Amino acid sequence: MTMREQETAIDANFEMKQATTPVAGDRAVMRKALLDALSLPAFILFFTMMGFGSLARSAGFGAEMAAVASLLIWGLPGQLAMVELTRTGQGLVAIVFACSLANARFLPMVVSFMPTLARERPGLPRMLLDAQLLSINSWAVCMREFPRVDAAWRHRYYVTFASSILLAAVAGTLLGYHSAVLLPPALVLGLIFVSPLFFALVLSAVPGRAERISMLLGCATIPVAHSLWPEMDLLITGVIGGSVGFALGRRWEHGDGS
Amino acid sequence: MAADSFWLIVLACAAATFVWRALGVLVARRIDANGAFFRWVTCVSYAMVAGLIFRMIILPESDLAGVSLPVRIAAVAIAFGAYFLFKRRLVAGVLAGGVSLSALVTWLG
Incomplete structure (x- = not known):
C-alpha cells in the first residue's frame, strides 16, 4: 500500500466509526459531555487558568476580580492582554482595546459554530448566552464530536461540556491566585505545552x-x-x-x- | 489604582469581548448554514485557530520560548505518533507529548 492509500484506509476506517449510531438521550449525552470534558480539557484549563490567576494577582487585581474575568471574558488571550497592560500601567481605553482585539476571533468562531448546534428557531437571548459560553476548547471539541452526537442533543452536549470547563477554569483561576505552588520548571513547561498539543490533536480529525x-x-x-x-x-x-x-x-x- | 478602577477594567474587557460574540450571533442569524458564506467563515475560523496553535508551538510568548525549537517539534511528533498508535486517543497523544517535553528539557538541560 502506498502512503496515500494507507491514509485513505485510515480515514475510511475512522469515518465508519463515526457513522455508528450517534449518541442521543439525556443521560448518554450528559455522560459523554462530562467524560469528554474531564478526560483532558477541564484539567488543561484548570492549569492554564492557574497561570492567569497568579499573573492577575501580580498585576494588582483582587481574587474575585480574576475569577470574574475568567467567567465573563472567557478568552485567555484577551485576559492576558488585560493583565499585561494593566501591570505596565496603561490607560483603560488601551487595555480594553487590546483585550477586545485579542479576542476578536470570537466573531468568526461564533458565526461558524451557531448553525452546527442545529437548534430550531432559537431566540436571540438564548443565542447570546450560547455565544457567551463559547471558548476555543468547546469550539474545537464540538467540531470534532458533533458528528457523533445526535443533532437534537448537540445543544445539550455543548452546554454541559462548556459549563463544566468554565467551572474548572474559574476554580483554577482562584487556586492559582491564592497558591504559590512551585512546581519543577520542567513539569511546568510540559503542562504549558499540553494546551496547544491538545488543540492540534483535536483538529487533526476535522472533516x-x-x-x-x-x-x-x-x-x-x-x-x-x-x-x-x-x-x-x-x-x-x-x-x-x-x-x-x-x-x-x-x-x-x-x-x-x- | 483603586479597587473600583480594577473592577471597571474587568467589566469593560468582558463587555468588549462580548461585542464580538454578539456580532457573531447577529451574523449567524442572517446567513444560510448551507451557503458559501457560512463555509467561508468556517474556513476563516479554522485558519485562525490553526494559526493560533501553530504560533503557540513555534513562536511561543510563554516560558516555552526558553525551550529550543527542535525539542518542541520533537515533542509534537511524539504526541502525534502516540495519538495514532493508540487509535486516536487524545489522552495518549497529549500525555506522550507533555511527558516527552518535560523529559527532554530535564535531560538536555
Whole structure:
C-alpha cells in the first residue's frame, strides 16, 4: 500500500466509526459531555487558568476580580492582554482595546459554530448566552464530536461540556491566585505545552478538505503575519488562509465530486 | 489604582469581548448554514485557530520560548505518533507529548 492509500484506509476506517449510531438521550449525552470534558480539557484549563490567576494577582487585581474575568471574558488571550497592560500601567481605553482585539476571533468562531448546534428557531437571548459560553476548547471539541452526537442533543452536549470547563477554569483561576505552588520548571513547561498539543490533536480529525487546507495555510501564514503586524496576526491569518483554503477546497471538491 | 478602577477594567474587557460574540450571533442569524458564506467563515475560523496553535508551538510568548525549537517539534511528533498508535486517543497523544517535553528539557538541560 502506498502512503496515500494507507491514509485513505485510515480515514475510511475512522469515518465508519463515526457513522455508528450517534449518541442521543439525556443521560448518554450528559455522560459523554462530562467524560469528554474531564478526560483532558477541564484539567488543561484548570492549569492554564492557574497561570492567569497568579499573573492577575501580580498585576494588582483582587481574587474575585480574576475569577470574574475568567467567567465573563472567557478568552485567555484577551485576559492576558488585560493583565499585561494593566501591570505596565496603561490607560483603560488601551487595555480594553487590546483585550477586545485579542479576542476578536470570537466573531468568526461564533458565526461558524451557531448553525452546527442545529437548534430550531432559537431566540436571540438564548443565542447570546450560547455565544457567551463559547471558548476555543468547546469550539474545537464540538467540531470534532458533533458528528457523533445526535443533532437534537448537540445543544445539550455543548452546554454541559462548556459549563463544566468554565467551572474548572474559574476554580483554577482562584487556586492559582491564592497558591504559590512551585512546581519543577520542567513539569511546568510540559503542562504549558499540553494546551496547544491538545488543540492540534483535536483538529487533526476535522472533516472537510477546504477546512483542512485552510488550517495548513493558517500555519503557513501566521509566522509572516506575526512578524509584520503582531497585533492583527490572527485576523490576517484567518482571512488569508481561510479565503485561499475555501477557494482551493471548493475547486477540488467540485473536481472530485461530480 | 483603586479597587473600583480594577473592577471597571474587568467589566469593560468582558463587555468588549462580548461585542464580538454578539456580532457573531447577529451574523449567524442572517446567513444560510448551507451557503458559501457560512463555509467561508468556517474556513476563516479554522485558519485562525490553526494559526493560533501553530504560533503557540513555534513562536511561543510563554516560558516555552526558553525551550529550543527542535525539542518542541520533537515533542509534537511524539504526541502525534502516540495519538495514532493508540487509535486516536487524545489522552495518549497529549500525555506522550507533555511527558516527552518535560523529559527532554530535564535531560538536555
